[in-house]
Amino acid sequence: MTDRSEMFDKLKGLIEPFNKKGVDLNDATTFAGDLEWDSLTVMDFVAEVEDTFDIVITMNMQAEIETVGQLADAVLKLVD
Amino acid sequence: MTDLFSKFDPLIQQREALLATGVTDPFSLVMEKVLSPTVAICNGKETILLGTYNYMGMTFDDDVIAAGKQAYDDFGAGTTGSRVLNGTFDPHRDVETALREFYDMDHAMVFSTGYQANLGIISTIAGKGDYIILDIDSHASIYDGCKMGDAEIVAFRHNDIEALEKRLKRLPPEAGKLVVLEGVYSMLGDVAPLKEMVRISKENGAMVLVDEAHSMGFIGEHGRGVAEEQGCIDDVDFIIGTFSKSVGTVGGFCVSNHPKFEILRLVCRPYVFTAALPPSVMASSATSVRKLMHGSNKRAHLWENSKTLHKGLRDLGFTLGTETPQSAIIAVIMPDLEKGAMMWEALLAEGLYVNLARPPATPAGMTLLRCSLCAEHSAEQVQDILGRFERAGESDRDHLTAPFTHNFGTSTSAATSGHLRCHGLISICVPAWRFIFHAR
Secondary structure: OOOHHHHHHHHHHHHHHHOOOOOOOOOOOEOOOOOOOEHHHHHHHHHHHHHHHOOOOOHHHHOOOOEHHHHHHHHHHHHO | OOOHHHHHHHHHHHHHHHHHOOOOOOOOOOEEEEOOOOEEEEOOEEEEEOEOOOOOOHHHOHHHHHHHHHHHHHHOOOOOOEOOOOOOOHHHHHHHHHHHHHHOOOEEEEEOOHHHHHHHHHHHHOOOOOEEEEEOOOOHHHHHHHHHOOOEEEEEOOOOHHHHHHHHHHOOOOOOEEEEEEOEEOOOOEEOOHHHHHHHHHHOOOEEEEEOOOOOOOOOOOOOOHHHHOOOHHHOOEEEEEOOOOOOOOOEEEEEOOOOHHHHHHHOHHHHOOEOOOHHHHHHHHHHHHHHOOOHHHHHHHHHHHHHHHHHHHHOOOOEOOOOOOOOEEEEEEOOHHHHHHHHHHHHHOOEEOEEEOOOOOHHHOEEEEEEOOOOOOHHHHHHHHHHHHHHHHOOHHHHHOOOOOOOOOOHHHHHOHHHEOOOOOOOOOOOOOOOOOOO
């Protein structure tokens, strides 16, 4: 099982290529508000996360995820 | 009091800014008189129609109109009831028979629109604990069907076979799965690799639904669509279609060979809880569907038109949505909404109507001048259309000399249009980009 801080760091690495504004990333960073991602960026990023962890993040789940912290928790649960 | 309309402010402001530039509102065109499938009077001016879904030109077919008039006399103006109560008249049964003949399938069910067909079938057959796997560029009616049902929704990159396969393999093997695909994607007019996608879906235990709204009548040997053309129609579980395109009337349908299909008439809410279409529409539709079975000459001419327009526009320097003509839709990619609206207006001044399609109806934040051809466009009309594009481009030279580039991965216009921005990582309440301006 992956440790949460380890998971957060992994996700941070995946976010970086999409983090055009160089926003500082923490648990509370929001994808829509802070990172200002549009739906296309979200689609590319989600596919990247899914492929990295060999999981599926359904759109139902995505609708509930607003922050990097929430994503870390969700991915941890899925890979567990 | 919170004004419930404040959520629309970004769109209202964008619209006001666009109209402030002096362009005609592209979304409030009225056709004062329709002369034929390809010509109408708009703003008092005779205008060639290159932005309808009237692919086979059936709207003015003598037999189609005569059948409708007869049904008016025989059955009255409307049904005033649901299909399952007092709303099924003889023409409703007849058009379902015509569809079974057309597709050579066991069952056909007619809905009031194509939108409702997707809404009803998808929301009813995929329930709690099931998975719907869909192309990210799916039509709004598909997303709305997903949202109305209780299934888990999984999206994959547009037309990406590998992305579909990966996701299917990651889902629980025992779970019910429905893969939803379209034959022709209506914004760019591109065709799906159905043969591979259907095979992979079947190998992974999924049922397959294909929306063939934009291919019926002219793709495939019998006009049954892309699945027929690619030789995989027998493995498709459900085909969704519409009467409001090649058939030339209004209504939607699903055809299937599933042995239990008829139960849907009792459990599918968008079928049960709405009024059945007027008998005149059903009689016209039945006649049109049967005539489309013998439309191979018209089909060949429509393909000629599509090839000529695609090559002609490319030669004029326009950037198009597809490398090759794949359907009756040819999409011209414009650099942004303002330039797209100006070119649209210049074309209208030349007497040519095309669809201005804009985000969020379009993928990758693109602004498109979407041209859709009709089998009734004559070869001369297509040349005339190219001439009008050339003249409109000249009167709008600043906009044409800008290089038309598009990059599907990075769209700057999408990033700056407020209504596309996501709430939540993504919100299924904002189903991708297809939820307005693209009516079915």
